[in-house]
Amino acid sequence: MKLLVCPKDKDIAKEIARGTSSFLLGVKSYTTNQDCCFTVEEIKDIRKKYPSIEIFLLMNKNLYNDEIESLKKTLQTLDTFALQGIFFYDQAILYLHQKLGLKTPLVWNQTHLVTNYNTCNYYQQQGCSYALLAGEITLDEMLTIKKNTSLSLMVTVLGYPVMSHSRRKLLTHYFKYLKKPKTKDRYQIKETMKDTTYFLREDETGTSFYQGKCLNGSRPLFTLKENDFSYGVVFEQSMEEATLDQIIPLFHTILNNDFPKEEDRDKIVKQSVELLESDNTGFFYQSTIYKVKKNE
Amino acid sequence: MNRDKIELLAPAGDLERLKITLQYGADAVYIGGQAYSLRANATNFSMEEIASACQFAHALKKKVYLAVNIVFHNEDIEGIYDYLEQAVKAGIDAFIVSDPFIISYICEHFKEVEIHVSTQNSTTNYESVLFLKEQGVKRVVLARELSKQEIKEIIDKTNVDIEVFIHGAMCTCMSGRCTLSNYLTGRDANRGGCSQVCRFAFDFEDEPTTKFTMATKDLNMAHYIKDLIEIGVKSLKVEGRMRSHYYLATVIGTYRKIIDEIYEGTLTEDKIKEYDFILGRVANRETSTHYFLKEADETDQYYTGRQELSNQDYLGYVLDYDAIKKEVILSERNYFEPATKVEIFMPSGKTITFTVEKIMDEEGNLLDAARHPEQVLRIPVFETIEKGSMMRLKIERNEVDENRQIEPSKNEFITK
Numbered sequence: 001m002k003l004l005v006c007p008k009d010k011d012i013a014k015e016i017a018r019g020t021s022s023f024l025l026g027v028k029s030y031t032t033n034q035d036c037c038f039t040v041e042e043i044k045d046i047r048k049k050y051p052s053i054e055i056f057l058l059m060n061k062n063l064y065n066d067e068i069e070s071l072k073k074t075l076q077t078l079d080t081f082a083l084q085g086i087f088f089y090d091q092a093i094l095y096l097h098q099k100l101g102l103k104t105p106l107v108w109n110q111t112h113l114v115t116n117y118n119t120c121n122y123y124q125q126q127g128c129s130y131a132l133l134a135g136e137i138t139l140d141e142m143l144t145i146k147k148n149t150s151l152s153l154m155v156t157v158l159g160y161p162v163m164s165h166s167r168r169k170l171l172t173h174y175f176k177y178l179k180k181p182k183t184k185d186r187y188q189i190k191e192t193m194k195d196t197t198y199f200l201r202e203d204e205t206g207t208s209f210y211q212g213k214c215l216n217g218s219r220p221l222f223t224l225k226e227n228d229f230s231y232g233v234v235f236e237q238s239m240e241e242a243t244l245d246q247i248i249p250l251f252h253t254i255l256n257n258d259f260p261k262e263e264d265r266d267k268i269v270k271q272s273v274e275l276l277e278s279d280n281t282g283f284f285y286q287s288t289i290y291k292v293k294k295n296e
Numbered sequence: 297m298n299r300d301k302i303e304l305l306a307p308a309g310d311l312e313r314l315k316i317t318l319q320y321g322a323d324a325v326y327i328g329g330q331a332y333s334l335r336a337n338a339t340n341f342s343m344e345e346i347a348s349a350c351q352f353a354h355a356l357k358k359k360v361y362l363a364v365n366i367v368f369h370n371e372d373i374e375g376i377y378d379y380l381e382q383a384v385k386a387g388i389d390a391f392i393v394s395d396p397f398i399i400s401y402i403c404e405h406f407k408e409v410e411i412h413v414s415t416q417n418s419t420t421n422y423e424s425v426l427f428l429k430e431q432g433v434k435r436v437v438l439a440r441e442l443s444k445q446e447i448k449e450i451i452d453k454t455n456v457d458i459e460v461f462i463h464g465a466m467c468t469c470m471s472g473r474c475t476l477s478n479y480l481t482g483r484d485a486n487r488g489g490c491s492q493v494c495r496f497a498f499d500f501e502d503e504p505t506t507k508f509t510m511a512t513k514d515l516n517m518a519h520y521i522k523d524l525i526e527i528g529v530k531s532l533k534v535e536g537r538m539r540s541h542y543y544l545a546t547v548i549g550t551y552r553k554i555i556d557e558i559y560e561g562t563l564t565e566d567k568i569k570e571y572d573f574i575l576g577r578v579a580n581r582e583t584s585t586h587y588f589l590k591e592a593d594e595t596d597q598y599y600t601g602r603q604e605l606s607n608q609d610y611l612g613y614v615l616d617y618d619a620i621k622k623e624v625i626l627s628e629r630n631y632f633e634p635a636t637k638v639e640i641f642m643p644s645g646k647t648i649t650f651t652v653e654k655i656m657d658e659e660g661n662l663l664d665a666a667r668h669p670e671q672v673l674r675i676p677v678f679e680t681i682e683k684g685s686m687m688r689l690k691i692e693r694n695e696v697d698e699n700r701q702i703e704p705s706k707n708e709f710i711t712k
Contacts, residue, residue: 062420062439062470065449092423095430112475112486113395116370122397136478136486137369144370163479166469167441167587170510173594178506189498189508191480198479198498209469211479288478290366290487 001225001232001255004154005248006058008236009036012046018248022054024087024233030074032061032089032205033162035237040077047081055081060089060109061205062167072096079104085130094126105129107154111162112136117148124151132233135161139220139284143227152230157217158251159235160210161282163198170207171200186238188212199238213280214239218272220284221254222265247275302524303531304555305361305459306548309538310339314349314360319643319684320545321552324359325349326392328537331379332372333363333488343382350387359389365414367472367486368395377401384409394472396431403432410434412459416472416486420446422453429456435530440466440515441587448527457530462517463547463575464535466586468494468510468597511598516583518572521551522558542610542629545641545686546578553645577609577691611638611666612673614685623656623674624681632689633665640677642685649690650677 006024007015015023025046026037038046047055057078063071071092078086079102087109088094097106107130108114108123114134123131132154133142146153175182186201197212221232232251236244250272259265273279306322308314314325327333327349328340341349346362353360362383366372380391380402390410393399394417402411412435413419413428420439428436435457438447442460451458467474475485476493483489500508515535517524524532532555534547550571557563576583584596612626624640632638632652639649655663656674666673 062418062441062473063424064442065421065446068421068423090421090424091417091419091427092421095423095427111473113367113472115486116368116373116395116397118373119368119395119397122400136475136484141370148370161479164469164474164476166474166510168468168510168512168592168597170468170597173597174500174508174510174599176594177597177599178503188501190500191496191498194480196480206470209476283478286482288482288484288487288489290484290489 001229002054003157003234003248003251003255004054004056004231005234006034006159006236007036008239008244010038010042012050012053015248016050016053018245019252020248021052022056022084022231024056024058026058027074027078029067030059030061030063030071032165032203033201033208034058034235035201040074043078044081047083054084056085056087056107057083058087058109059093060087060111063090063092068092068096072100075102076100087132094123094128098127107132108151111165115141117145120145120149120151120153124149130154130230132156135215136283136288138287139223141287142224142229146227146229154231154233155217155220155224155229156215157221157224157232157234158247159215159233160199160212160238161215162208162210164209165206166209167206169202171202210238211280211282214276214278215280215282216272216276216278217281217284218251218254218269219265219281221251222259225255243275247272250275301559302521302529302555303459304548304551305531305533306544307464307534307537307539308349308544311341311345311349311352313537313539313541313544315352316541316684317544317548318353318356318358320549321643321645322358322534322548324361324389324531325353326361326363326533326537328363328488329379329383332366332376343386346383346388347386350389354387360387361390361392361412362388363392363414364398365392365394365416366488367416368398369487372487377405380406390434392437399428399431399433412437414471415439415461418470418472422450425450425454425456425458429454435459437461437533439470441470441592443590444520444523444527444588447524447529451528458528459531459533460524460529461515461535462521462524462532463515463551464539465581466512466515466535468512506599509597509599512586512592513582513584513596513598514579515586516572516575516579517585517588518551518554518575519568520585520588521554522563525555525558540610541613542607542686542688543578545643546688547575549641549643549645550574556645578607580607609688609691610686611636611689612687614640614681614683614687615672616683617677617681618674619680621674622676622678624677624685624687625658626673626675626687628666628669628671628673630669631665631667637690638687639690640681640685640687642682644682646682648677648679648681 004022005020026034028037085105085107087107106128108128109132130152303323306317308325392412394414415437418439437459477485477491481491483491495511497507608630610629616625641647658672
């Protein structure tokens with residue numbers, strides 16, 4: 001199992017120095033929820049400059065009619081770059097990939113929808129090679145999926161989880177309502193009942209909502225590794241450089257070494273909690289309720 | 297104009313609502329069973345009720361679509377195959393699905409039933425629609441974030457039946473891409489537990505006085521039904537499986553008239569304003585057309601200070617008509633008195649207006665007012681009234697709607 005890092009900026013050399021050799025890069029005009037996006041030319045240059053690294057591309061936005069023609073050309077160009085994979089949300093990418101006979105492996109990445117093994121198998125039959133599992137399922141569910149599919153699986157293990165996306169420019173609208181200037185693209189909101197903070201980020205694709213507390217998947221990472229998951233995915237966006245300098249190597253340590261003793265694992269997890277100031281394990285150990293009874 | 301008449305598709309949270317919407321003019325209804333649909337909190341239909349619903353609808357030459365549109369987890373698959381088979385046997389005309397594995401299963405095993413892709417799939421372009429067509433899908437319910445031009449281009453390039461929402465509440469975020477409910481309340485938005493976090497108010501950094509809200513106004517496409525017919529949309533969908541009987545009857549009845557009058561060539565600007573006014577009275581929020589004409593902006597949203605209006609126009613549900621005494625027998629819903637100007641609108645589309653002369657209880661005793669919900673009342677009306685009609689306050693369109701206030705109900709609720 002490897003760590004697949006979606007970097008917070010374009011400094012690939014810095015990431016390599018942290019021990020990373022697999023990258024997930026945003027693609028300008030085709031990526032949502034991420035700050036750092038690369039042009040096709042920049043991706044080509046990175047491929048040339050770092051021939052031994054693995055490069056996956058994140059093309060996870062909803063696509064609209066007027067983007068389809070340029071998408072076709074972009075996919076054909078990218079197919080010549082010897083990439084390790086393309087993450088897609090919109091089924092247009094899958095369909096064009098099939099119609100154009102492209103060779104780059106595909107990663108089923110419908111953010112919150114990758115929740116069961118039957119659908120993983122369906123996408124495998126459609127030609128996908130990987131799936132990035134939803135962050136809203138439990139570790140047990142992930143293990144069940146693993147047992148029942150031969151699709152290579154990825155799990156997000158570090159970063160600020162995206163909770164939602166709107167095509168609306170909600171921050172711009174709010175500031176227009178306030179009759180005040182919007183001075184940045186990222187703002188915090190707080191839900192007062194639980195005193196919990198979230199943040200919103202706006203770009204040309206709309207508005208994304210994120211948890212305010214960093215996901216710390218260090219503990220489940222041990223289990224994922226033991227069960228032959230392919231990649232633990234890291235989204236560095238909004239994380240501090242100083243934290244990344246320590247936490248990324250720590251996560252590599254988990255993957256590159258054996259920790260048969262529980263106390264050694266506990267030490268690593270404790271260290272990660274201190275570094276991240278977060279013990280947020282998301283939904284790894286906590287399932288959601290879906291049936292709401294009348295009297296609740 | 298496309299002469300193959302467009303479908304009016306209504307929501308129904310239970311059998312009673314289904315009957316009302318079909319009687320008031322829906323061509324088809326969409327329902328949820330007691331599993332696998334995105335309104336876990338609605339009453340929903342048992343398999344026996346699904347069968348009854350299909351019998352009722354088919355007798356009227358109308359259709360029933362069953363939503364099986366949750367995002368499946370491993371555990372949800374257990375039982376789904378039997379469920380689908382039973383639903384087919386019950387007579388449903390189409391499944392509304394978002395998971396492509398379920399699509400492939402239905403295609404393989406139940407060729408006689410149509411597959412409609414739920415808006416949960418957030419389908420936003422023609423290539424995605426073509427992909428779904430290749431999987432065996434008959435119809436796609438498009439994402440609610442598309443413009444008229446985008447919808448038209450999809451129809452022109454795919455030859456797939458396209459369904460769009462025309463009325464009701466809107467999500468702030470893209471369907472399928474929202475798990476705010478999971479993170480903030482632990483309820484799974486994509487498995488029917490959505491707690492509508494997009495209607496919450498939040499503190500906003502550096503803005504101590506004004507809460508951050510993101511709630512949207514409701515959708516109302518009454519003025520653009522002709523456009524949707526002309527660009528080739530196949531089905532017009534009304535949101536609201538959990539809405540009241542009165543709301544459903546009013547909204548479905550009104551859109552029925554709009555559609556029919558467009559095809560008959562009799563819909564005037566004045567009539568559409570009247571219909572829009574009626575739709576406005578039954579709504580509890582302001583409305584907009586959202587993305588249809590322009591990119592959605594701040595005018596499509598609500599900010600702090602909004603009030604949801606409590607509608608007390610609905611006065612009674614017609615249980616029967618006593619042709620001998622020429623009295624309508626109705627079940628009271630909201631307070632009214634003699635001399636109140638009212639109208640009764642009927643499933644056939646007919647509406648009569650009159651002033652209440654007197655109100656009697658079931659035994660014929662005179663009452664000074666109707667003040668008890670569900671009390672059976674008799675009111676003299678000289679025209680025959682259809683069963684299942686509804687009586688509401690007659691409010692003239694020229695009355696200034698902006699002055700509409702929330703009034704406390706004058707009904708006296710009896711604790712049993």
